[in-house]
Amino acid sequence: MKRDFANYETLLLEGRLVSPGLVSGTFFLHPRGCYIWESIQSFLNKEFQKLGVQNVLFPSLIPWSKFLEEQKLHNSLNLDEIIRLHSEKENVSSAQALRPTSEILFSHYFSERIREKSEKLPILLNQWSSVYREEKNTKLLFRSKEFYWQELHSIHEDHQEAREYLLKIHSIYEKLIKEILCIYPIIGEKTHLERFPGAQETLSHECILPDGQVLQMTTSHLLGSFFIQLMSIKNLSDKGIEKPLIQLSAGCSTRLIGAVVEMHKDELGLILPWDLSREQIAILFLNECSLEDIEEVSNYLKKKLDSYRLYWDKSTASFGKKINKAEKLGIPLIFVIGTEELKNKHIVIKSRLSKEKQKVLLEDIDLEVIKQKELYKKELLQRSKNFSDNLIEKSNNWDDLVNLIASGKVVIAPWKDSRENELNFREKKYNFSIRCIREKSKDSINVNCIFSKQPANCLAYFGRSY
Incomplete structure (x- = not known):
């Protein structure tokens, strides 16, 4: 990313x-x-x-x-x-x-x-x-x-x-x-x-x-x-x-x-969460499919997947353009249907979070979508957690904190939560702020504040912000 x-x-x-x-x-x-x-x-x-x-x-x-x-x-x-x-x-x-x-x-x-x-x-x-x-x-x-x-x-x-x-x-x-x-x-x-x-x-x-x-x-x-x-x-x-x-x-x-x-986002563009995307499944037909076949499969899928928001691409555009469009729209799940799929009564499916494709029997598609939905939501949240965890560092040294933030990190550090201490911090006019307190105690937490060197009473997140 x-x-x-x-x-x-x-x-x-x-x-x-x-x-x-x-x-x-x-x-x-x-x-x-x-x-x-x-x-x-x-x-x-x-x-x-x-x-x-x-x-x-x-x-x-x-x-x-x-x-x-x-x-x-x-x-x-x-x-x-x-x-x-x-x-x-x-x-x-x-x-x-x-x-x-x-x-x-x-x-x-x-x-x-x-x-x-x-x-x-x-x-x-x-x-x-x-x-x-x-x-x-x-x-x-x-x-x-x-x-x-x-x-x-x-x-x-x-x-x-x-x-x-x-x-x-x-x-x-x-x-x-x-x-x-x-x-x-x-x-x-x-x-x-x-x-x-x-x-x-x-x-x-x-x-x-x-x-x-x-x-x-x-x-x-x-x-x-x-x-x-x-x-x-x-x-x-x-x-x-x-x-x-x-x-x-x-x-x-x-x-x-x-x-x-x-x-x-990723290198391909937009990725939308399952519950927020206006279209949850993009169904792409290859140009080799006949109008009769497209109509028959479309009616079947509409009934089988009636609880999902479907996006249909039955245009004559190339397959590359069709899948590129679906990916840029951030649609979570993509179905690909050609003459081979119609003949063997299966569908090629691809998650927006993966480059891998898999074949699923047409009759099992509703069960597979339930599985894909849960995997998609779980993976998207886990990716966000991993990304956040990789950008958070701990520090007890002020110079290290300043350098870490300058390099694009967010820092957890001991802090004395008092109005006077914060006023002194603001007077320095750093290009970052205290975002919020993660843990707070009425008493000292047995470590000194990273800024004032007085006894700290909490751990706080420091970082640049919008």
Whole structure:
């Protein structure tokens, strides 16, 4: 697997997934790309519904004044990342912005429902929408001015209940990434300055891409009472006594599509996971086959494989062009049918993950596809794990850590997780960051922090990132 992004956009275009928009930092999501996103939506909607989560749709416009209020409470909010709408008659009180995220909107909604006592706590909501960010260094799907995402928001009376819910959402994301995307992630907790502004705790899933950089895939935030204070949300009992409230938010975006494309590619091009490919099996007929034979076998396969998504190539193009097209589309399984196959009632099959071909009796094809599906998903995940493991190194020496990261590695090292230590680290302005904490302890772990040389209390991943 190549360790560069030279052909990344080519894969997106040849795979008919995504193309650049008219404005830098935007994109067109093509039908095959949209199928991937809709498959992710379908999986998450089913998992969220099991927890009682309901979908909503909120406005894209937010008063600019709300962000000014938020910045007063938490000065880490970067107003430069927010797209503000300009008008000749504009003043601060009427200025508007496009949502970069929706904590303000959901907090307002929660406040109204709690004040009216129209909904019982906890309130568990989710939104599928576009969000907008000012972004100078854009990269298709990874760093965009407009992109699609899912954002889950909830409000609870009990802190323990809220954190248990947070862990359930975090677990659903892990299931999505491993079982559907077939990517083996780095899992951990964000450090003080890497958390969402105002959050008490942020959990994340990240993956190492072929260029050695780390991509954040999902985040889950225990927001505590920050936005409750910002929006003056009051939870009063029947006797007028104020009761505590805890908020959560979590999300993932269309950058997951980019992660899939870049993680699973090979020298031939795109490789798509079984559950995300719009076409799971490509059926290629050689030109020597008669129309009658093609029709007969096609009808048989449609009935035999009616639960799978089939791609038919009955064109007069050469076999080389047919298989090249199927491979560039990243279709997991390829069937080849010629006159010999028709005569002997078998099919030549080939996995997108292998150059080897095998013959399977036509009558056994449904059982073979079940077997191939499981092998394909298992191998794709294992390849991702092997790739990630090969790029992770351990170190207790700062100079070694810097050199390893410069060579395209991600490093696990002891770290003292404190705000002061992280501020000192950021002042050095290294071209890498602390991605997340793998293991954390309240006490020292009997080794010194790789950066400060003070007693460490965790192990953390260091690496370059998007």
